[in-house]
Amino acid sequence: MVIAVLALQGDFAEHEKKLIECGAECFEIRQLKDLERDFDGLVLPGGESTVIGKLLRELDLLETLKAKINNGLPVLATCAGMILLAKSIDSGETPHLATMDIAVKRNAFGRQLGSFHTAAEMKNIGNVPMTFIRAPYITECHGAEILADIDGKIVAAQQGNQIALAFHPELDECNRIYEYFLRIC
Amino acid sequence: MENNRYKLNKELAQMLKGGVIMDVTTPEQAKIAESAGACAVMALERIPADIRAAGGVSRMSDPKMIKGIMDAVSIPVMAKCRIGHFAEAQILQAIEIDYIDESEVLSPADDVYHINKRNFDVPFVCGAKDLGEALRRINEGASMIRTKGEPGTGDIVQAVRHMRMMNSEIRRIQSMNEDELYNAAKILQVPYDLVQYVHENGRIPVVNFAAGGVATPADAALMMQLGAEGVFVGSGIFKSGNPEKRASAIVKAVTNYNDAKLIAELSEDLGEAMVGINESEITLLMAERGK
Numbered sequence: 001m002v003i004a005v006l007a008l009q010g011d012f013a014e015h016e017k018k019l020i021e022c023g024a025e026c027f028e029i030r031q032l033k034d035l036e037r038d039f040d041g042l043v044l045p046g047g048e049s050t051v052i053g054k055l056l057r058e059l060d061l062l063e064t065l066k067a068k069i070n071n072g073l074p075v076l077a078t079c080a081g082m083i084l085l086a087k088s089i090d091s092g093e094t095p096h097l098a099t100m101d102i103a104v105k106r107n108a109f110g111r112q113l114g115s116f117h118t119a120a121e122m123k124n125i126g127n128v129p130m131t132f133i134r135a136p137y138i139t140e141c142h143g144a145e146i147l148a149d150i151d152g153k154i155v156a157a158q159q160g161n162q163i164a165l166a167f168h169p170e171l172d173e174c175n176r177i178y179e180y181f182l183r184i185c
Numbered sequence: 186m187e188n189n190r191y192k193l194n195k196e197l198a199q200m201l202k203g204g205v206i207m208d209v210t211t212p213e214q215a216k217i218a219e220s221a222g223a224c225a226v227m228a229l230e231r232i233p234a235d236i237r238a239a240g241g242v243s244r245m246s247d248p249k250m251i252k253g254i255m256d257a258v259s260i261p262v263m264a265k266c267r268i269g270h271f272a273e274a275q276i277l278q279a280i281e282i283d284y285i286d287e288s289e290v291l292s293p294a295d296d297v298y299h300i301n302k303r304n305f306d307v308p309f310v311c312g313a314k315d316l317g318e319a320l321r322r323i324n325e326g327a328s329m330i331r332t333k334g335e336p337g338t339g340d341i342v343q344a345v346r347h348m349r350m351m352n353s354e355i356r357r358i359q360s361m362n363e364d365e366l367y368n369a370a371k372i373l374q375v376p377y378d379l380v381q382y383v384h385e386n387g388r389i390p391v392v393n394f395a396a397g398g399v400a401t402p403a404d405a406a407l408m409m410q411l412g413a414e415g416v417f418v419g420s421g422i423f424k425s426g427n428p429e430k431r432a433s434a435i436v437k438a439v440t441n442y443n444d445a446k447l448i449a450e451l452s453e454d455l456g457e458a459m460v461g462i463n464e465s466e467i468t469l470l471m472a473e474r475g476k
Binding site: 007008009010011012013014030031046047048050051054055058059079080091093106107110111112113115116117131133134168171 | 189192193194196197199200201202203204219220222223224225255259260261278281282283284306307308433436437439440441444447
């Protein structure tokens with residue numbers, strides 16, 4: 001199993017560590033020529049969506065990745081990654097990959113003082129720890145299935161092979177979300 | 186589940202990795218920095234080169250100016266307080282800043298003690314010239330470290346020296362046996378558990394950026410190849426001929442720091458770089474503040 005990790009900015013190294021722990025092989029995508037390799041799944045890490053979105057465009061990665069995802073490539077997207085997948089972003093920011101029928105609100109829990117750890121039930125997976133860092137949440141979920149919410153705020157959703165999380169499983173001990181993702185890859 | 190602020194604060198730094206944090210003095214500059222791809226901005230009234238030129242006492246910026254920048258952008262906003270000036274830090278926490286830089290760029294307020302950063306909920310980044318300084322700041326509660334470099338000079342030599350020093354000390358600690366670690370802790374004036382962490386992991390326990398003197402995409406790539414996890418650019422951007430283009434080029438150089446061909450393209454037609462000052466031409470070494 002080979003997983004590509006988008007490594008333009010953010011905590012991609014933490015994802016790679018998790019994927020390797022779960023028995024997957026992974027490599028980094030930093031420019032167009034990295035996409036020549038075959039892979040079974042894609043991880044979009046946490047970071048700043050404005051930075052990653054801009055680099056996706058300027059390094060000519062956006063259209064190719066979008067086409068692959070629309071063709072069924074499994075994706076695990078966390079925090080900034082979730083914003084990249086959303087078809088609608090509250091701040092008026094131009095949507096990026098826009099492959100998932102969700103609307104998201106950025107920095108929805110506030111600034112850094114609003115960041116928090118918690119644990120909650122996630123559909124198909126069970127109770128998992130969740131780390132929210134200046135996190136977004138999903139405000140509208142049309143074609144996607146809700147996997148988890150915190151006080152009514154949607155923090156995880158799945159549409160086909162795309163899994164979007166407002167939190168960071170790459171920062172917690174639990175590997176079950178990765179195991180779930182690798183099963184669909 | 187308990188909310189461990191220190192862990193959350195280290196985790197915010199992890200999200201900034203592979204990114205460029207830019208000094209800005211106005212909301213307009215902050216917007217330029219954000220659209221050029223900054224992963225965070227540092228809000229301050231005067232950039233280091235101007236602080237250096239103006240002389241006198243340099244303090245925390247006007248909170249109104251900082252709030253104006255916080256309102257202008259969606260990325261994290263950092264601001265500087267003076268070394269040891271915990272009241273300035275309390276003010277920055279009160280306006281809900283995302284990160285405080287307890288910075289040698291400003292005039293130190295305390296020539297013995299740094300801020301006890303464990304008393305705060307907001308995260309701190311601190312400068313370091315070597316491993317001992319880095320671990321002492323971490324012990325005081327810093328959740329991110331940067332090289333001090335020499336701010337406001339456009340001269341990369343000190344940032345390189347500090348990063349190389351940290352790397353070589355980390356390698357030395359990695360190669361020690363357990364008996365030697367106790368003595369290393371004594372010499373570095375840091376707790377044993379931090380030395381043990383470095384020994385086992387081959388790195389410091391928080392994210393480590395380069396800062397102080399980065400002026401070109403090549404400078405940024407140099408620091409990344411030396412092991413920096415991201416880059417602060419202070420005076421280098423808004424003291425240059427074409428800030429937007431230079432900022433954008435530095436962002437791309439940090440992402441693809443190993444691709445010399447791409448960095449060659451990025452380095453073309455950037456206009457004038459900031460006028461640098463050599464280390465030997467300056468009388469004030471900011472890096473010597475706060476050890």
